[in-house]
Amino acid sequence: MITMSHYLVFSALLFCISIAGIFINRKNILLLLMSIELMLLSVNTNFIVFSHFSDDITGQVFVFFILAVAAAESAIGLAIIVSLFRIRNSLEINLINKLKG
Amino acid sequence: MDILTILFYLVTSVVIFSSMSLVIVNNTVHAALLLVLIFFNSAILWLMLNAEFLAIVLVLVYVGAVLVLFLFVIMLLDIPVKKTTDKKLYLLFSVITSLIMFAELYMIIFYHDFSNGTNLNSISEVNNTYEIGLMLFTQHIFSFEVTAFILLVAIIAAIAINLTIRERSLRQDPGKQILETKESRLKIIKGEDL
Numbered sequence: 298m299i300t301m302s303h304y305l306v307f308s309a310l311l312f313c314i315s316i317a318g319i320f321i322n323r324k325n326i327l328l329l330l331m332s333i334e335l336m337l338l339s340v341n342t343n344f345i346v347f348s349h350f351s352d353d354i355t356g357q358v359f360v361f362f363i364l365a366v367a368a369a370e371s372a373i374g375l376a377i378i379v380s381l382f383r384i385r386n387s388l389e390i391n392l393i394n395k396l397k398g
Numbered sequence: 399m400d401i402l403t404i405l406f407y408l409v410t411s412v413v414i415f416s417s418m419s420l421v422i423v424n425n426t427v428h429a430a431l432l433l434v435l436i437f438f439n440s441a442i443l444w445l446m447l448n449a450e451f452l453a454i455v456l457v458l459v460y461v462g463a464v465l466v467l468f469l470f471v472i473m474l475l476d477i478p479v480k481k482t483t484d485k486k487l488y489l490l491f492s493v494i495t496s497l498i499m500f501a502e503l504y505m506i507i508f509y510h511d512f513s514n515g516t517n518l519n520s521i522s523e524v525n526n527t528y529e530i531g532l533m534l535f536t537q538h539i540f541s542f543e544v545t546a547f548i549l550l551v552a553i554i555a556a557i558a559i560n561l562t563i564r565e566r567s568l569r570q571d572p573g574k575q576i577l578e579t580k581e582s583r584l585k586i587i588k589g590e591d592l
Contacts, residue, residue, distance in 0.1 A: 298403070299402060299403055299406050299446075300512070301512040302507050302508065302511075302512045303406065304443075304447070305507045305512060306504060306507060307410045307413075307414075307443075309500060309503035309504065309507065310414055310500060311413065311414065311417060312499075312503070313496035313497070313499050313500040313503070314414070314417045314418055314421060314496065315417065315421070316492070316495065316496050316499060317421055317492040317493060317495070317496040318417075318420065318421030318492075319492075320488055320491060320492030320495065320496075321421055321422065321488050321489055321492050322421065323488065325426065325477070327426050327429075327468070327471070327472065327477070328420075328421075328426060328429055330468075331420065331429055331430070331433055331468070332420075332421060334433065334464075335417055335420070335433070335436065338436070338437070338440055341452075342440065342443065342444070345444055345447050345449045345452065346447060348447075348449070349447040349448055349449065350512075354529045354530060354533055355533065357449055357451070357452055357526075357530055358530055358533045358534055358538055360449075360452050361452065361455070361530065361534070362538075362541060362545055364452075364455060364456070364459060364460070365545045365548065365549060366545070366548060367464075368459060368460075368463065368464050368549070368552075369548050369549055369551070369552035370552075371464050371467065371468075372464075372467065372552045372553075372556050373552055373555050373556055373559070375467055375468065375471045375556075376555070376556040376557075376559040376560050377559060378471060378475075379471060379474065379475065379559075379560055380559050380560055382475045382477075387478075388475075388477055
């Protein structure tokens, strides 16, 4: 029997793996964006699990909004990456230091 | 063990192992294809949770649009595959950090004891898509409109970031050509002025 905590542990594991991915992939900003997508997926899974087990459809409506906003975010992020690659000819994150912040 | 339990463990192990290989792989094309696998298996998991509409949206919108966009960008940019030198240290620190965080989340989940939270199994008389649509167009209509506006802003921003107008290109501008008059181009001078 699959209970609620099985799903919650799975989604926590996925979130922690994607955090490790953000730590590891410092050389490629595209892989970093993919790790963020993975994080959003685990959060959405959490929303759907709680929506299913507490029998409330609002969680699924929220997941719909998150999906739409994530699609917009990745579109803008990829556009920034393309124009960044055109200027710097590389995707390494530690080379992005023009703003000297 | 019933069939749903076996399916749950199969799907989750595929997602976990392919996400582990996604974060350590060097090739971005392989990473994008692993992400497709992860999204398909998550859609199966969401189907098991009776979220049919969101499962098909995940496959259609995410795999069909966003990941294809990722693959387009990867193929558009000729990214050199570099072997990183300092990966070992980052790997150690990231594994330690994520293990600590996972231990905390695990303790929270079992402290609150969600294990007895079985679903009420109320079979609703309408399907999942109908229910979501009913909520979306009554209670959350303002958020829905704002989402549409966000998508419009994303389109405009993605075009505006990458639109470059070259200053010295030889491209003809029809608007400027129409606005030219005879006086701006032609100048009559007398011969003895030379």
